[in-house]
Amino acid sequence: MTTAKPLTKKQFKNKNITSGRRLAFRITDNERAALTKLVEVLQKKVPERNITISRLLRATARMEGAAAMRVLVKALRERW
Numbered sequence: 001m002t003t004a005k006p007l008t009k010k011q012f013k014n015k016n017i018t019s020g021r022r023l024a025f026r027i028t029d030n031e032r033a034a035l036t037k038l039v040e041v042l043q044k045k046v047p048e049r050n051i052t053i054s055r056l057l058r059a060t061a062r063m064e065g066a067a068a069m070r071v072l073v074k075a076l077r078e079r080w
Contacts, residue, residue, distance in 0.1 A: 039052065
C-alpha cells in the first residue's frame with residue numbers, strides 16, 4: 001500500500017495568476033479621479049472586500065445579463 005505525500009511548494013500551482021501581459025489603458029486625470037470616487041463608494045457598500053480600480057474594471061469586463069447591459073448602454077449614451 002502506498003501513502004500519499006503532501007504537496008510541496010514546488011508541486012503546488014496557483015491557477016489564479018495573471019497572464020503577465022500589460023494592457024495599454026490611457027485615462028485622463030479626471031477619469032482616474034472619477035474611478036477613485038466610485039471605488040470609495042463601492043468600498044463602503046462592500047466593506048469585506050478590498051475594492052481597487054483594477055478589481056472594478058475586471059468586474060465591469062465580466063458583467064453579463066440584460067440588466068447590466070442596459071445600465072452600461074444607458075451610461076454610454078448619456079455620457080460618451
